[in-house]
Amino acid sequence: xxxxxxxxxxxxxxxxxxxxxxxxxxxxxxxxxxxxxxxxxxxxxxxxxxxxxxxxxxxxxxxxxxxxxxxxxxxxxxxxxxxxxxxxxxxxxxxxxxxxxxxxxxxxxxxxxxxxxxxxxxxxxxxxxxxxxxxxxxxxxxxxxxxxxxxxxxxxxxxxxxxxxxxxxxxxxxxxxxxxxxxxxxxxxxxxxxxxxxxxxxxxxxxxxxxxxxxxxxxxxxxxxxxxxxxxxxxxxxxxxxxxxxxx
Numbered sequence: 001x002x003x004x005x006x007x008x009x010x011x012x013x014x015x016x017x018x019x020x021x022x023x024x025x026x027x028x029x030x031x032x033x034x035x036x037x038x039x040x041x042x043x044x045x046x047x048x049x050x051x052x053x054x055x056x057x058x059x060x061x062x063x064x065x066x067x068x069x070x071x072x073x074x075x076x077x078x079x080x081x082x083x084x085x086x087x088x089x090x091x092x093x094x095x096x097x098x099x100x101x102x103x104x105x106x107x108x109x110x111x112x113x114x115x116x117x118x119x120x121x122x123x124x125x126x127x128x129x130x131x132x133x134x135x136x137x138x139x140x141x142x143x144x145x146x147x148x149x150x151x152x153x154x155x156x157x158x159x160x161x162x163x164x165x166x167x168x169x170x171x172x173x174x175x176x177x178x179x180x181x182x183x184x185x186x187x188x189x190x191x192x193x194x195x196x197x198x199x200x201x202x203x204x205x206x207x208x209x210x211x212x213x214x215x216x217x218x219x220x221x222x223x224x225x226x227x228x229x230x231x232x233x234x235x236x237x238x239x240x241x242x243x244x245x246x247x248x
Contacts, residue, residue, distance in 0.1 A: 033124045035061050035100050036131040039093045046086050054089065055081045069099050072201035091191075095201065097132055098187045101125045102196040105180045108154075112173050115161050122158065126151045129183075136190060143190065147183055154179040 038061045045054040055078070062074050073096050080088040104125035111117045129151065137144040157179065159171030188196055 033100070033127040033131075035065065036097060036128045039097055039131055042093060043090060046089060049084075049086070051081050051084050051086075058093075065096060068103055069096065069201070073099075076201065092201075094132060094135065095191055095193055097128050098191050098193060099196060099201075101128050101187060102184050104128070105154075105184065108158075109173070109176065109180065112158070112171065112176065115158060115171075118158055119155070122151075122155055126155075129187075132187075132191075139190070143186060147186060150179040150182045154183070 038057050041057045042054040045051075045057065058074075058077060058081070065073055073092065077089055077092045077096075080092060104121050108118045108121045108125070111121065129147065133144055133148070136147065154176050157172045157176035160167055160169040162168030184196060187193075193201075
């Protein structure tokens with residue numbers, strides 16, 4: 001009995017003297033973010049121009065992306081893979097990650113009072129940002145540090161239900177909303193998304209593909225593009241010959 005009482009007292013001491021931040025603000029295992037992992041694997045394949053393998057990786061997450069973000073991202077990415085436009089594939093995947101962060105943070109707000117759920121969703125959002133962090137850091141180290149700080153503040157805003165009341169901290173949804181707004185507006189600007197809403201993926205990317213398709217058909221340096229012209233010339237020639245013979 002005395003040993004059990006001593007053990008309980010020891011637990012209380014540990015909880016009281018362990019910094020609460022260490023208990024409350026570890027993200028835990030986000031179970032990895034599938035789309036972010038796919039992005040990293042695709043970039044590795046594309047660096048070696050292995051487009052078919054990159055496409056196979058994308059197809060493992062396409063269903064999830066189509067379900068949550070509509071068909072536009074896949075239309076752009078799959079066609080860019082077909083055209084072997086490496087940079088467009090990478091840029092588009094980065095935009096998908098930003099949209100995924102927005103989706104996760106929206107769901108955190110909707111489930112704010114459910115601590116376990118909101119913490120898990122925030123962990124997934126942060127895991128997604130970690131895939132983008134090297135890109136942001138390369139362009140703007142201060143922005144990367146600012147965004148990571150905002151993710152930490154968002155995590156703190158969830159509060160902590162504690163264990164048997166020990167280490168409990170109240171949540172603060174207004175603080176979360178501020179961090180969320182800072183994160184999303186910064187990412188939207190950094191990765192040039194017109195909107196973070198479904199159905200507004202990237203008009204510029206669609207225009208770029210349309211322009212590339214038009215250019216491909218008018219590029220006379222490619223042998224295949226001469227074929228339609230040759231056919232037209234042959235047809236016109238045949239018509240002219242037929243007309244001349246008919247007159248005779």
